[in-house]
Amino acid sequence: VPELLEIEANRTLAEVAVGRTIAAIDAPDAWWLKEGATADLLAGALVGATLAAARRRGKLLLLDTVAGDAPGPTLGLRFGMTGRLLLDGRATDALLYSADQSIEAGRAEWDRFALEFTDGSRLVVRDPRRLGGALLDPDEDRLGPDATTVTRAQLGAALASAAPLKAALMDQGRVAGLGNLLVDEALWRAGLDPGRPARSLTADELAGLHKAIRATLRVLGRRGGSHTGDLGPMRAPGGRCPRDGAALERRTIGGRTTWSCPVHQV
């Protein structure tokens, strides 16, 4: 499942297409177009515009355009559970994640959306499970601060909630970009129980969590994706804490399977 690190890799791939002019939109799957977007609307807004920037907020990829000298619309792309970005048939090589070549070899019937450029190149979202989507001028402020740049104070404000710590961290309106694997890894590194009320953190614990989120993103980004955490190989029956050897605990928190250490995560 793509989390912040995978979308960031998609962003760097999309950046290669900055400067190219959109010749056509290929949107064969109306279900995949969200919040009132239609193939006609997207074509009317985007054809003739030039890709000006590839940005990211949380798990949302934002493609800014210019039309002549004026700023054009922004296309938002969501990748859901299985969405991958391909430029001219190739996924990014920025992550281990993309070592899985099956998506490139995957079927064209999974291609939900494409920008076709005047130079003949194509930027495609291939999404077998169809849980991603394309949006025109998405409201970016519905998303919380991005997890890579969130300040300690912003994180504290985001966690002013009675919800379990893990659920609050996965709420994209509070902090944007973290999913199941990144949150479990960051909480394991910080030594915090995912089931604790988010607002129960002391100032020291908040500082530790902030540091752990940054370290998780940095280290796992370098290793090759959200699945490369220290906890990753232990997310299975019989899994043991890589720090102290305790048998890991498995719970469902915030609707997601959660692995944590009952000894050092308190």
Ligand SMILES: [Zn+2]
């Ligand atoms: Zn432990």
